[in-house]
Amino acid sequence: MTKFTFPQSIKSRPIYGTLEARDGSAHLLVADAHGAEAILDVATPEMMAKAHIIYIPKGEHFEDKLRALKPALFYSGPSYSAAEPRLRKALADARMGLQVYLTGTEGLMGQAMNAAMAAGIPHTAIQTEHRGSVARRMQCVHCKGITEDVETDPFVCSHCGLNLFVRDHYSRRLAAYQGVRVDAEDPGNVPEPKGIYE
């Protein structure tokens, strides 16, 4: 399940597209796991000559294929947190004309978009394509802690331990969906967790 059609939802829920090669002075591609497939689909030799790929494999094995594209710069790191200083440096050094492509999980795209926006790129000019896991990055509205890669609804906050309902309410600033206590009125009455889109 590397491509998934998300059900229609509320306005704040991000909508992802399909990457397309655009003219630009440089290309920054950030991906995790199966996002590598979208890079393999969109890459052209012309783009790769001016490309910087930042990749977080998350256990997938696309690194050799990505290196074979011969990007000008290639980095592979264990987590977004590990890759972030490099991403911020790349953005800080970039000039106008840079094209940004984000692909993979929602959590990765959201956080990288956050960094790109902070660097001054309008969010509408940043391309995204979802691939791979449909897990979400969630913020607990009660303790404000972030739980990564949430696959079930409800789930247990990894910080305060409350049982949280997965909402579609999304914050671009936090790059996270909102998790709200599911058993506030009737403590202990927690529905059986199931997949977010089941």
Next chain:
Amino acid sequence: MSGAEKIAVTVTDIVPVNELVTRFEFKRSDGGLLPTFSGGAHTVVEMRDGDITRLNPYSLMSDPMDQTAYTISVRRDDQGRGGSLFMHTKIAIGDEMVISYPVNLFSLDLRAKKHLFLAGGIGITPFLAQIKQLERFNGHWELHYACRTQSLGSYVDELTSQHPNETHIYYDDQKQVIDLVRLLDGQPLGTHVYVCGPKGMIEWVRQTAAAEGWPREAIHYEEFLAPQPGKPFEVKLAVSNKVISVGEHESLLEAIERAGVDAPYLCRGGACGQCETNVIDYSGTFIHRDHWLDDAEHASGQKIMPCVSRFEGKTLVLDR
């Protein structure tokens, strides 16, 4: 009454800037303070010239935080419909005039890390106010200003003496041209480009920036279109049940107003979208000149911007 709210003002100063450009200063006739505005805003100046009332937009060039007076610069256009000539020849210090509240269709995007200003000729005026606004909070900006000749370079001396490091001047007669591709390519991420000047310059900057991979949201432009003269034509206003004729030298909007029909407007220059009017029926050809409607809307025959666009043909029925 349509348009922005009005302010009664007195002309308190008139300064010839050069052969073509004259600066006018307005203060409130009641002695009060004018509203603050944001850099890039314009005011619509009412000109009562005999039987003709012209409403022309001019960019405010004074300090946006200075509430004591507004200044505008008017470039004389001998081929135009007479608004600039009226200002140049009929207006004297002490005259009472009516101007509109400031309206901004060319504001700074304050999320920008840097503001790159490209001006051509009289297109410098909105930038003069934007520069004053940015200077107040230490904004990061740079100006590239193309003028025909040294003697026609309005406010060049003021800009180069006050902001020598930010100001770059290009004189056409000395074959100096903005090296646009290089200029755009060197800009740090988060730069927004703003262009105000002749149509050709605006198109050049928009197309070059887009080709260099600049996001659409980071490209800002302002071009006030003056309504162009054209063949007279007749229009039926369906809602008010009137048939009016549009003269050679008046715009459709002016003809509608002359007939006593209150039609919405704001910029009167084809940019803001306020005067968008539905077409009920037509037989003929539209001469669309606005920046507001897209190509599909222009081709649809369903909408017209009466401030700048005209019509040639047998019948035109508007929902007004």
